[in-house]
Amino acid sequence: MKALICEQPGQLALISRPDAKHTDGEVLVRIRHVGICGTDFHIFGGKHPFLEYPRVMGHELSGTVEEASEDSHLRAGDPVYIVPYLSCGVCQACRIGLGNACCNIRVLGVHTDGGMAELISVPAQNVISTGDIPLEDAAMIEFLAIGAHGVKRGAITARDRVLVTGAGPIGMSAIIFAKARGAHVTVMDTREDRLAFTRDRLGTDAIIFADADAEANAARLTNNDWFDVVIDATGAAPPIERGFGFLAHGARYVLLSVVRQDIRFSDPEFHKREATLIASRNAQPDDFAEVVAQMRAGRVPTRALNTHRGSLSDGVQLFQDWSRPEAGVIKAILDL
Template structure:
């Protein structure tokens, strides 16, 4: 079968490899869509933490069931989304039900070969039926679930004033699910085109393009209170550290970004506000189900999110092109 492999930084190729064989407790899935995300671009450019080459990429996956174990509720031909976080089920995090931060976690396409290929065998517990949704929608569940997970951890609700800093796919996901909870949502970014997308397609309440007077503008817009919940989705250490100053007294700061750097903050300012600081990693099955339900309710602009697409054979040329800001990609989908 074919697979998309990153051989080394800056080099992608289509390789041939053996078809997988489903083991005990595994389903065999014919992959039909692969979403390309920031992690894949970081892998291509050589700046993804916890990564070794060569590696078959792809962790935003949808497909059709080929075979499933006897007794499984999965049916041949059923459209499914794949939860790419392979967890041990035995460590402290797993015992607490927080399989998204398993101590032995392996993510498809990062720690082990991923799903940008014709077929993959995965544990049944990692397969989530799409329930009447299509292949495009099912492939976008994973990145949306990361935003949904962060919003759930934050406790944001109808009385919350929320700021999302960074309008890439993960920031967009956080904005979608904060809006779904009834929050007043502002999005902050340097890219006017992405801000326009958030306003036009998500219906966020306010957008702010980064400028020298941003603090003054936010101060005026919030009567000096700033925000109940701030989400960082920038992937920038400088922006992550700056975000502490946007949190209002008694507020929360949620770091959706992960960077290979130390993040520091001013302790007196942190304590003065009694700030709650939260890390948010990956997503759980509950978050996948939340995304699917929100999609079925028509509250996720999936057609607008899927801005670019191409075939698996084209992927070695498309992924580098999509990684450039001027390409205007929101979410690129590889069709198989």
């Protein structure tokens, strides 16, 4: 089978390797679409903190069942998406229902080879029928679930004023699900094109350009009350630290981003506000179900989000092209 492998930072190759095989307790899936996300670009750029090379990337996956066990509810040809978090099921996190934060987690395309290949065999519980969701849309379910999980972690309601910092795909997913809960959503970013997209296509209520005047503009927008929930999706330490300054009294600060550096903030200011700092990692089964429900309800503009498409065979060159900011990628998908 063909596979796209990242041999070392900045070096991709389309290789041939033995076909993946179906094993007991697993489902063999023929991959049809692979979503490309910031994690993949970080791997390609040598910036991911949890990875060893070489690695076949790809964790936003949809396809069709090639082979399943006789006791499975899935049959050959069924359209499916893959939950890429392989949890152990026995550690302390798994015992309390946090398989997304499993102590021994292996994420496809990060800790173990992923789905930028024609075939992959994964545990049966990680293979979910797409139902009536088109396969190209199903390849976007995982990244959208990240945002849905962060919104859930922030306990966002229609009463909340929400600030999402970082208008990349993960930030956009948080916008979609915060809006689905009826919240008033403001977005802050350094890219005017991304801000315009969130306003025009996602229904963002207000936008803030992340320049020196951002705090003054946020104060004006909120009558100096600031935001009930701040969700960081920037992927960088300086804006994460800056985000503490936008918290209202009693606010929740949700970190979708994970960075290598230590994060510093003013303890007196944080205590004065009696704020809450919340980590949000991966997603849980109910988050995936929420994405599917909102897709079916027409609240996820999948066609607008999927800005770039290409084939796995052209993946080496496409990664080079799509990794440039001027390419304007929001969500790129490789087709097999």
